[in-house]
Amino acid sequence: MLAKEQWQKVTQCPSCSSSSTLYSGKLAEKLYKCGDEIISAPQEGITILQCNNCRIYYKSLIPSALFLAEVFSKESRKIWAEPYDFFYESQLLKNLNHHQPFDILDIGASHGHLLKALSNTEGRRSALDIIQYPGLQPYLKGEFIQNFIDAPQLVWSGEKYDVVTMFDIMEHLYSPKNVFKNLASLVKDNGYVLIETGDADNYWPQKYGMEDWWYVKFLEHHIFWNSEAIKKIAEEHGFTTLFWEIKKHKSRRAISGHFENLNQMLKMGLYIFSPKIYLKIAKLNAKSGIQPWSPFTNDHIFIILQKK
Ligand SMILES: [Zn+2]
Numbered sequence: 001m002l003a004k005e006q007w008q009k010v011t012q013c014p015s016c017s018s019s020s021t022l023y024s025g026k027l028a029e030k031l032y033k034c035g036d037e038i039i040s041a042p043q044e045g046i047t048i049l050q051c052n053n054c055r056i057y058y059k060s061l062i063p064s065a066l067f068l069a070e071v072f073s074k075e076s077r078k079i080w081a082e083p084y085d086f087f088y089e090s091q092l093l094k095n096l097n098h099h100q101p102f103d104i105l106d107i108g109a110s111h112g113h114l115l116k117a118l119s120n121t122e123g124r125r126s127a128l129d130i131i132q133y134p135g136l137q138p139y140l141k142g143e144f145i146q147n148f149i150d151a152p153q154l155v156w157s158g159e160k161y162d163v164v165t166m167f168d169i170m171e172h173l174y175s176p177k178n179v180f181k182n183l184a185s186l187v188k189d190n191g192y193v194l195i196e197t198g199d200a201d202n203y204w205p206q207k208y209g210m211e212d213w214w215y216v217k218f219l220e221h222h223i224f225w226n227s228e229a230i231k232k233i234a235e236e237h238g239f240t241t242l243f244w245e246i247k248k249h250k251s252r253r254a255i256s257g258h259f260e261n262l263n264q265m266l267k268m269g270l271y272i273f274s275p276k277i278y279l280k281i282a283k284l285n286a287k288s289g290i291q292p293w294s295p296f297t298n299d300h301i302f303i304i305l306q307k308k
Helices: 065-074 087-096 113-117 176-186 203-208 227-236 250-255 261-273 275-284
Strands: 007-009 021-026 031-034 037-040 047-051 057-059 061-063 104-107 125-129 144-146 161-167 187-198 239-247 300-307
Touching: 037 065, 061 065, 087 113, 087 161, 087 187, 104 113, 161 176, 176 187, 176 227, 176 239, 187 227, 227 239, 227 300, 261 275
Parallel strands: 104 125, 104 161, 125 144, 161 187
Antiparallel strands: 007 061, 021 047, 031 037, 047 057, 187 300, 239 300
């Protein structure tokens, strides 16, 4: 049994603290699914707000960190288990470090797929996550920091890293300011931070409404970024943007073009034709009717930051 569901209100932009909003839309779903858990949303419903200042989107109600950690612990074998080989990212990291040994901390390391891709290279291979997932241990060659990267006070070795990676983490944050403060202390001068997260400026949410984007339907997704907002908060914490691009999600890049996309394309076609009919057919088939994910949309931001 899970502890009582705990929710917290978000009354100002978690990134820039402005309470002025530009847009608001209510999530239609009353339930979240996470692994095998079905979690009821609070009675009043969840609204997606857009900050009038930095233009990020955020939810008005989010699960507390403690509650989320508990759900994740319970579902740890089922969530994030989708294998991805991180081949492209590991090559990029080697090039970035001029094929010299480097120390890396992977934030949200989950089952250790990125550290596994780097297991034949030299240097510390450390991880930070809220729980230690099965499978990480063989690839850990450094410290394991058990915490949220948002923690106001991180307990860690104090030995700084050449690279810190945050793949699919920025959308989970409670306090981006704490995160960037922590990043600034974790990374060596001239060291790098690699970030990948959803791009709220992409076609689907902009055309159909943020509250209908499949990406906002996760219990653990709290913030939806645009590249300018990431660059801005990074700069405020002593980083420069070395490189950025809008691209497909890392796991989608690998399978894009394969036959398995056909089913997804049919769903997409129907949704574009009529979201209402799509929802009706989905409900007849006991499916949620959440907007299908498009294998062709560049809906993620990839950024390399360097510490000044
Ligand atoms: Zn803001």
